Amino acid sequence: xxxxxxxxxxxxxxxxxxxxxxxxxxxxxxxxxxxxxxxxxxxxxxxxxxxxxxxxxxxxxxxxxxxxxxxxxxxxxxxxxxxxxxxxxxxxxxxxxxxxxxxxxxxxxxxxxxxxxxxxxxxxxxxxxxxxxxxxxxxxxxxxxxxxxxxxxxxxxxxxxxxxxxxxxxxxxxxxxxxxxxxxxxxxxxxxxxxxxxxxxxxxxxxxxxxxxxxxxxxxxxxxxxxxxxxxxxxxxxxxxxxxxxxxxxxxxxxxxxxxxxxxxxxxxxxxxxxxxxxxxxxxxxxxxxxxxxxxxxxxxxxxxxxxxxxxxxxxxxxxxxxxxxxxxxxxxxxxxxxxxxxxxxxxxxxxxxxxxxxxxxxxxxxxxxxxxxxxxxxxxxxxxxxxxxxxxxxxxxxxxxxxxxxxxxxxxxxxxxxxxxxxxxxxxxxxxxxxxxxxxxxxxxxxxxxxxxxxxxxxxxxxxxxxxxxxxxxxxxxxxxxxxxxxxxxxxxxxxxxxxxxxxxxxxxxxxxxxxxxxxxxxxxxxxxxxxxxxxxxxxxxxxxxxxxxxxxxxx
Numbered sequence: 001x002x003x004x005x006x007x008x009x010x011x012x013x014x015x016x017x018x019x020x021x022x023x024x025x026x027x028x029x030x031x032x033x034x035x036x037x038x039x040x041x042x043x044x045x046x047x048x049x050x051x052x053x054x055x056x057x058x059x060x061x062x063x064x065x066x067x068x069x070x071x072x073x074x075x076x077x078x079x080x081x082x083x084x085x086x087x088x089x090x091x092x093x094x095x096x097x098x099x100x101x102x103x104x105x106x107x108x109x110x111x112x113x114x115x116x117x118x119x120x121x122x123x124x125x126x127x128x129x130x131x132x133x134x135x136x137x138x139x140x141x142x143x144x145x146x147x148x149x150x151x152x153x154x155x156x157x158x159x160x161x162x163x164x165x166x167x168x169x170x171x172x173x174x175x176x177x178x179x180x181x182x183x184x185x186x187x188x189x190x191x192x193x194x195x196x197x198x199x200x201x202x203x204x205x206x207x208x209x210x211x212x213x214x215x216x217x218x219x220x221x222x223x224x225x226x227x228x229x230x231x232x233x234x235x236x237x238x239x240x241x242x243x244x245x246x247x248x249x250x251x252x253x254x255x256x257x258x259x260x261x262x263x264x265x266x267x268x269x270x271x272x273x274x275x276x277x278x279x280x281x282x283x284x285x286x287x288x289x290x291x292x293x294x295x296x297x298x299x300x301x302x303x304x305x306x307x308x309x310x311x312x313x314x315x316x317x318x319x320x321x322x323x324x325x326x327x328x329x330x331x332x333x334x335x336x337x338x339x340x341x342x343x344x345x346x347x348x349x350x351x352x353x354x355x356x357x358x359x360x361x362x363x364x365x366x367x368x369x370x371x372x373x374x375x376x377x378x379x380x381x382x383x384x385x386x387x388x389x390x391x392x393x394x395x396x397x398x399x400x401x402x403x404x405x406x407x408x409x410x411x412x413x414x415x416x417x418x419x420x421x422x423x424x425x426x427x428x429x430x431x432x433x434x435x436x437x438x439x440x441x442x443x444x445x446x447x448x449x450x451x452x453x454x455x456x457x458x459x460x461x462x463x464x465x466x467x468x469x470x471x472x473x474x475x476x477x478x479x480x481x482x483x484x485x486x487x488x489x490x491x492x493x494x495x496x497x498x499x500x501x502x503x504x505x506x507x508x509x510x511x512x513x514x515x516x517x518x519x520x521x522x523x524x525x526x527x528x529x530x531x532x533x534x535x536x537x538x539x540x541x542x543x544x545x546x547x548x549x550x551x552x553x554x555x556x557x
Contacts, residue, residue, distance in 0.1 A: 003027050004455060005469040005493055006543055007124060010035070011133035011151055012461040018153040020460060022467055022516075023129075023136065024494060027543070028121035030138060032155035035465070035496070038515025041155025046122050046140050046147075123543055126169070130178045131461060135160075135195060137181060139169045146172070146183060148195060161197060163261050171273060176280040176293065180310075184276040188269035190297060192310060194262055266313035271301040274344070274550065275330045278309070279337050281355070296340060296354060298327035300550050304342055306354055318357040322350050326550040333407035334463075335419060339440045343402035343423070345551050351440040363442045368432060369396035369425070372447050373477070401426040401547035404456060407436070408463040413501040420445075422466060424454045426547050429476035431457060431468060431497070433506065448506060452476055452491060455544050466497040466506060471544055479545045492517055 007025040019036035032041040122140035129136045129151070136149040136157065144165045149157040167185035174181060174195070184190045227246040234243050275298045283292040293309025294317065304320035304327055307313050325345030332354075333339050340354035343365075351361040373396040406422040421434040421442055431448040452470035459466060472491040475481045483491065494516050496509040 004472050004544060005031075006455055007127045008456050008458050008467050008469045008494065009127040009129055009136070010458050010460045010465065010467050011129045011136065013133040013151070013153055014131075014461070020465070021133070021151065021155050022494070023127060023151075023157075024469065025124035025127060025138070027123050028140070030124060030127075030157060032151075032157065033494075033516050033519065034155065035512065038512050038519055040519040042157060044149075044157045044159075046124065046143075126172055128172050128174070130174065130195075133461070137172055137195075139172060139183075141168060144168045146181065146193070148181075163193065163263075165191070171276045173276055173278050175278050175309075176291075182266075182276055182278050182295065184273040184297060186272050188271055188273045188299065190266045190268070190273065190276060190295065190313070192264045192266050192313075264310075266295065266310065267297070267305075267307050269297065269299045269301075269303070269305070271299040271303070272550070274298050274300060274326065274328050277330045277332050277340075279332050279354075280309075281337055294355075296330055296332070298330050298342065298344075300326045300552075302327060302344075304330070304340075304352075304354075306357070317355070320350075320352045320354055320357050320359070322352075322359045326547075326552075328547055328550065329402050329405040331405040331407050331421075333409075333419070333421075333436070335407075335409050336438055336440070341405055341407070341421060341440075341442075343405055345399065345401055345547070347400055349402075349405070349421075349423075349442070351442060360440045361442060363434065363444075365400055365402075365423075365425075365432075366396070368444045369400065369428070372396070372428070372430060372432070372449075375447070375449075398427065399548060399551070401551075403454075403547060406457060406459045406466075408459055408466075408499070410464050410499045411501065412504045416504070418499075418504055422457065422459070424457045424468070426545055427453055427477060427479050429453050429470075431466070446505070448497060450495065453479070464499040468495050468497070469493060470495065473544075493520070 003026045005024040005026050009023040010020055011023060012020045019034055021041065022033040022035050024031045024033065028046045030044045032043075033039065034041055120142065122142040122145070124138050125141045126139035127136065133151060136151050138147045138149065139145070140147065144167065145162050146165060146169060147162045148160045150160055151157060165183065165185060167187040167189065169183050170186050171184040172181060175192075179195055181193050181195055182190065183193065227243060229239075229243055229246075231240075231243070234240050277296040278293065279296060280291040280293045283290045295307045295309055295313055296304065297307070298304050302321070302323040302325060304323075306317045306320065308315045308317060320340065320342070323342065323344060323346050327342050328344040329342065331341040333341070338353055338355060339360075340352040341349060342352065343349045347364065347366040349363040349365060350359050351363070352359055402423065403426050404422075404424045408420045408422060410418050410420075412418060419436040419438070421436045423432040423434065425432070429452055430450050431454060432444065433446040433448060434442045435445045436442050450468070450470060452472060453474060453476060455469045455471055457466055457468045470491070470493055472488050472493050473482060475483055492513060495513045497506040498509050499505075500507050
């Protein structure tokens with residue numbers, strides 16, 4: 001069965017009038033499904049940090065020269081002795097990870113000391129899209145790249161650019177006009193970079209950044225090594241010998257080109273950055289309809305900082321201080337952009353007037369999770385290990401880590417306006433729904449109990465549909481207890497909840513859920529189909545669960 005989906009995203013192409021498209025990331029793949037009939041539309045994969053063209057594999061001019069060819073053992077033009085070469089068996093030709101042996105001039109061979117392992121394809125760790133659903137941004141972790149795609153009405157992802165950041169990106173959002181990507185990295189810095197390579201949508205050059213990165217990955221004759229020292233700055237005999245050795249080097253090891261594209265450093269934290277939001281509110285100091293932009297950033301050190309928008313992002317307007325653990329999620333409701341809802345490793349949510357830095361409401365999560373655990377731990381529809389079930393009888397006694405906060409506003413059939421705060425926590429087999437008022441008062445309303453732990457949730461543009469991804473590898477309430485191998489293929493990985501205008505509740509779209517499950521099963525999407533990248537037992541935990549790593553040692557859970 002496929003590795004669990006670690007990120008999902010609902011895209012609605014407003015200008016096309018087409019059904020919404022669900023994007024789901026599983027390791028290095030992005031699958032697109034139709035939310036009309038649940039069919040699988042397309043698949044995209046990141047290949048070792050760059051795009052790959054399948055036609056290159058069939059082009060003889062682009063194939064590597066086989067070092068085991070006949071002419072490799074013959075003498076060269078200068079009559080010198082033949083050099084050592086690698087010999088590969090016929091079954092292993094073309095495989096970088098194949099075993100090799102060194103053949104000497106006397107015909108004897110000895111095994112090599114090490115073999116080159118196949119590089120791991122980078123995992124997709126974040127997905128975001130513009131409001132019109134036309135452009136999608138994906139972040140891959142290992143190669144630190146931000147990729148921009150154009151999403152077609154038939155679900156095809158066309159990659160327009162890829163840019164390698166100095167540090168690993170961990171949070172992305174857009175400016176209100178959706179022309180600029182705001183990216184925060186694990187070093188604590190926040191960058192601004194254009195969404196497209198030029199300002200005119202529809203006239204995009206998709207090759208420039210990719211070509212620059214490809215050139216940086218291969219050595220060229222121009223990469224001649226030039227030492228920074230010289231005979232005037234080196235005096236000791238030992239250093240002079242080192243300098244002569246450096247001058248004898250012909251080629252410099254190629255380095256990946258980073259930062260050759262347009263980008264701007266906006267601000268920095270002294271701790272690991274966890275989330276970023278960009279908000280515009282009316283500027284009361286200027287007459288008319290002028291709006292002022294702000295950047296709200298959160299970090300591991302319990303801080304929420306409010307800074308001015310570009311180009312004055314270096315000016316700090318204030319802080320929202322009240323958390324005692326890491327802050328992992330920020331949410332600004334669309335119905336009141338002066339409100340901010342924050343959560344992380346604490347037992348509560350905080351509702352802020354972020355411009356003044358004043359906490360308005362404190363929402364207890366521990367009591368809600370205790371009640372949920374007691375009700376659902378022994379439910380027959382849950383695949384709960386006996387040890388976890390016994391533990392949950394007394395309530396949720398583990399740590400709380402908020403993975404996603406969403407704000408939705410929908411109308412019922414009678415015209416009543418309902419506002420919700422939707423919450424997902426790490427290791428929780430369900431979704432928490434809170435009622436919200438315009439001034440930010442929040443109270444718990446319902447549980448959306450699910451058979452497996454929720455990994456990610458996302459809201460449609462019309463805020464009437466919730467998509468969720470579940471963990472198919474581990475038992476409910478657990479991040480380490482694995483499900484029996486024979487039952488993994490039976491577990492659902494994606495589901496859809498729709499808002500009912502008749503009842504005002506969130507109901508499961510069981511037909512669409514079954515259709516998506518059938519599309520995955522019928523197309524035989526599994527990790528063995530992807531160039532042998534089979535998921536090892538228990539290997540998905542680090543990709544699905546990681547927020548507890550933000551908790552500092554010695555702090556109470």
